[in-house]
Amino acid sequence: MKFEVLTIFPEIIECYIKHGVLGKALNKGIVEVKVYNLRDFTSDKHKKVDDYPYGGGAGMVMQIEPFYNAIMHLKADEKPRKLVLLSPQGRKFTQKLAQKFMEESKAMVLICGRYEGIDERVKAFVDEEVSIGDYVLSGGELAALVIIDSVVRLIPGALGDELSAVEDSFMKGFLDYPHYTRPEDFKGMKVPEVLLSGDHKKIALWRKRQALKNTLKNRPDLLKNLSPEDMRILKELC
């Protein structure tokens, strides 16, 4: 999987790549990340990337030309790639969409704007517009990192054995169960007895009950397609 990131802050992406869990996947050559500075695709000596909005209003708007020039530069190799604009107006990014990206795309271009706004005409050159959530961010770079991290974790063998075995609750449709490790008693705060019992059946049931309890409390919207067994447990909790 190849990611090409268009941004005016390449350092944000490059720093994460150096220190993130992506290192193993990059070293194995399973993933490649190339970062492009949009300022390198400007045509003026000041490398200008934004201007005042037509119609007035606060803030600056990112101009289309650097985006267009960068996209045309990437497309010159005529290889297939999915172009994704990171935007608060996009469709919500979910684990399901991460899975779809991993399965369908060999290469993705992640286009990061700053969030006073981007010239609307940029959207004519992208395949998808994706949002990571409903809050105010300064730009699309964090969203690009979220997408890279979540998609790479889905690539078989990308993260090495110690990580790839991590079962992700979002794939099951509810939140994770509580986790504990040593010490068994920290200032009187004890690890639940069941986790010390060695009874794997009881532990699995306890974990499922806790996961459903957490989900019911914090994210009831996730409780959609429960199995009859999970529904039975959930009813006991209500």
Ligand SMILES: Nc1ccc2ncsc2c1
């Ligand atoms: N403010 C904001 C919120 C979500 C989002 N997703 C991609 S860019 C972006 C920017």
